[in-house]
Amino acid sequence: MSVLVYAENSGGKFKKSSFEAISYGNEIARMSGSDLKVISIGDVSPDELKKPGNYGAKKILNAAADNLKSFTNQAYAAVIAEAAKAEDAKVIVLSASFSGKGLAPRIAIKLEAGLADGAVSLPDVTNGFKVRKTAFSGKAFADVTLTSERKIITLIPNSYKVVEDIKQPEMADFNPPIADADFKMVIKETIRASDKISLPDAELVVSGGRGLKGPENWGMVEELAGLLGAATACSKPVSDANWRPHSEHVGQTGISISPNLYVAIGISGAIQHLAGVSSSKNIVVINKDPEAPFFKAADYGIVGDAFEVIPKLIEAIKKFKSAHA
Amino acid sequence: MKILVCISNVPDTTTKINFTPDNKSLVTQGVQFIINPYDEMALTRALELTEAGGGTVTVINVGDVSTEPTIRKALAIGATDAIRVNAVPRDAFFVAKQIAEIAKKNNYDLILAGRESIDYNGSQVPAMIGELLGIPSVSICKSLKAEGNTVTIEREIEGGKEILSCDLPVIAGASEGIAEPRIPNMRGIMSARTKPLTVIEPIEVPQHSQVINYDKPKPRGQVNLIPADNVDKLVELLHTEAKVI
Numbered sequence: 001m002s003v004l005v006y007a008e009n010s011g012g013k014f015k016k017s018s019f020e021a022i023s024y025g026n027e028i029a030r031m032s033g034s035d036l037k038v039i040s041i042g043d044v045s046p047d048e049l050k051k052p053g054n055y056g057a058k059k060i061l062n063a064a065a066d067n068l069k070s071f072t073n074q075a076y077a078a079v080i081a082e083a084a085k086a087e088d089a090k091v092i093v094l095s096a097s098f099s100g101k102g103l104a105p106r107i108a109i110k111l112e113a114g115l116a117d118g119a120v121s122l123p124d125v126t127n128g129f130k131v132r133k134t135a136f137s138g139k140a141f142a143d144v145t146l147t148s149e150r151k152i153i154t155l156i157p158n159s160y161k162v163v164e165d166i167k168q169p170e171m172a173d174f175n176p177p178i179a180d181a182d183f184k185m186v187i188k189e190t191i192r193a194s195d196k197i198s199l200p201d202a203e204l205v206v207s208g209g210r211g212l213k214g215p216e217n218w219g220m221v222e223e224l225a226g227l228l229g230a231a232t233a234c235s236k237p238v239s240d241a242n243w244r245p246h247s248e249h250v251g252q253t254g255i256s257i258s259p260n261l262y263v264a265i266g267i268s269g270a271i272q273h274l275a276g277v278s279s280s281k282n283i284v285v286i287n288k289d290p291e292a293p294f295f296k297a298a299d300y301g302i303v304g305d306a307f308e309v310i311p312k313l314i315e316a317i318k319k320f321k322s323a324h325a
Numbered sequence: 326m327k328i329l330v331c332i333s334n335v336p337d338t339t340t341k342i343n344f345t346p347d348n349k350s351l352v353t354q355g356v357q358f359i360i361n362p363y364d365e366m367a368l369t370r371a372l373e374l375t376e377a378g379g380g381t382v383t384v385i386n387v388g389d390v391s392t393e394p395t396i397r398k399a400l401a402i403g404a405t406d407a408i409r410v411n412a413v414p415r416d417a418f419f420v421a422k423q424i425a426e427i428a429k430k431n432n433y434d435l436i437l438a439g440r441e442s443i444d445y446n447g448s449q450v451p452a453m454i455g456e457l458l459g460i461p462s463v464s465i466c467k468s469l470k471a472e473g474n475t476v477t478i479e480r481e482i483e484g485g486k487e488i489l490s491c492d493l494p495v496i497a498g499a500s501e502g503i504a505e506p507r508i509p510n511m512r513g514i515m516s517a518r519t520k521p522l523t524v525i526e527p528i529e530v531p532q533h534s535q536v537i538n539y540d541k542p543k544p545r546g547q548v549n550l551i552p553a554d555n556v557d558k559l560v561e562l563l564h565t566e567a568k569v570i
């Protein structure tokens with residue numbers, strides 16, 4: 001019996017959310033008295049490939065066949081399902097990344113497994129197998145019990161800490177046969193803004209709303225984000241007006257995030273906006289209207305004009321950084 | 326093109342969520358139900374495709390009779406006809422099995438769904454249907470173009486996007502950017518009443534998961550308001566108290 005974690009890589013490096021999933025899987029393995037196995041798919045260097053061993057992996061499977069170099073939902077799902085069978089995995093953990101969300105349901109069908117998507121904490125195994133997940137777009141939590149023999153969990157990025165647990169893992173190449181039919185989807189092009197921190201993975205996020213008046217005023221938002229090492233985000237009207245790309249739009253119809261810090265500038269705090277950000281660990285709201293609903297959902301607030309407050313905040317952070325350098 | 330659009334019936338986005346005393350279900354009294362916003366985008370994209378190249382758009386919902394106003398709304402927006410599988414959905418697997426069963430019999434060229442339902446937030450149904458039918462799936466699709474038998478899809482990835490291509494049939498979960506939702510016009514609303522809505526009984530499906538409890542996040546404490554002329558204080562609190570910088 002084992003717990004299997006899919007360690008997703010980006011450009012050959014495992015993502016931080018993969019290490020979170022590995023640590024999460026390691027704790028489930030400990031609770032259930034079984035071993036943690038990790039599977040990597042695609043091109044990952046031998047040094048990188050060993051890293052899951054620092055977080056509890058006893059065995060690392062490497063599926064690096066030529067046709068698996070780029071992500072194909074169907075083929076990757078087939079590999080992970082085969083690995084689960086080969087390693088007798090009863091629990092399979094993936095990060096709830098864009099790719100993980102596409103893989104988990106396919107694996108669930110292949111293995112006749114129950115799927116708990118978007119877990120926010122460890123499963124409760126005292127009586128059955130219960131997983132807590134977000135529901136109603138951050139307005140609620142749902143406890144889901146999985147009753148199938150095999151169980152699949154996707155874990156929300158930033159909701160479980162990476163915990164070191166040094167092991168000497170066994171390394172194994174893994175090359176299951178995959179049907180040609182699993183390669184029907186072809187990647188034509190990958191476009192990545194490589195200099196930017198990706199929003200769903202970000203620990204800190206600076207976000208702007210309609211209160212910023214126009215795209216020309218995002219310079220200070222980017223400067224603030226750059227200083228903090230934060231990703232940038234925006235409200236829906238801002239991306240609708242093409243001031244910012246759609247990929248930055250957070251909320252009910254955008255992406256949901258749960259960073260350690262969310263700074264909202266000139267955003268009113270509509271219920272649909274809060275839906276995507278309310279699980280942030282700390283929220284700072286900067287708004288000139290003291291009645292803005294967002295203040296009710298905030299930990300820290302500044303009532304003031306963003307065009308005055310943000311430049312001051314930038315200076316204050318520069319000062320802080322040089323004092324703590 | 327023969328298109329199937331999966332629509333979920335969900336509480337309006339402004340709904341204040343409350344649960345029954347046993348915490349097992351949503352209080353639906355006074356709640357306005359709508360087409361899941363992503364499914365509405367999927368529906369619009371489907372209509373755009375058939376308007377440009379001909380074909381039909383069938384909408385499907387797994388739900389009891391209470392979802393029919395939502396289905397009629399989809400017909401008013403422009404769907405050709407509708408199917409309702411007469412069952413309260415138990416979990417995503419149940420829904421996917423019902424829809425796949427119908428899709429197997431009807432040979433749709435394209436199946437569109439939403440990237441997630443805003444009530445359950447599973448992001449499960451489209452990829453499950455894809456697996457059950459043995460066809461490619463893209464769970465979060467920002468743009469979808471069709472040329473002859475080939476579709477080009479933009480998929481969201483962390484910090485960027487991927488351009489994908491494959492032959493039909495395929496299933497995709499619509500997200501922001503794929504199309505702007507349409508408001509039904511008077512003629513649409515009138516004709517929706519007479520468009521065919523077929524009710525089908527569900528097939529048996531084993532149960533793998535069950536929601537046993539819902540609850541709401543704990544409210545945040547009182548906001549700590551910092552004077553606008555003392556931003557240093559905020560930086561200090563973020564360092565010493567929140568420990569995020």
Ligand SMILES: Cc1cc2nc3c(=O)[nH]c(=O)nc-3n(C[C@H](O)[C@H](O)[C@H](O)COP(=O)(O)OP(=O)(O)OC[C@H]3O[C@@H](n4cnc5c(N)ncnc54)[C@H](O)[C@@H]3O)c2cc1C
Pocket residue numbers: 208209210211212234235236237238249250251252253254265266267268269270271272273276286287288289292304305306307338362
């Ligand atoms: C179906 C549906 C789905 C939706 N999904 C989303 C979603 O996913 N995400 C989302 O964000 N919205 C969503 N919305 C829209 C949402 O209801 C709000 O309209 C939107 O969030 C408002 O954006 P905003 O806060 O940027 O703008 P506004 O509501 O216009 O607020 C601007 C704020 O800026 C403040 N301000 C103005 N000038 C200054 C200044 N100089 N300095 C400081 N503050 C200033 C104002 O006091 C105000 O509070 C959705 C709506 C619907 C109906």
Ligand SMILES: Nc1ncnc2c1ncn2[C@@H]1O[C@H](COP(=O)(O)O)[C@@H](O)[C@H]1O
Pocket residue numbers: 331332333334361363364385386387388414417420437438439440441442443445446447448449450451
């Ligand atoms: N009961 C349902 N009937 C029809 N389609 C559904 C139903 N539930 C979910 N879907 C479709 O599957 C998508 C993803 O739903 P979910 O997996 O619940 O997040 C939705 O956007 C719909 O397109």
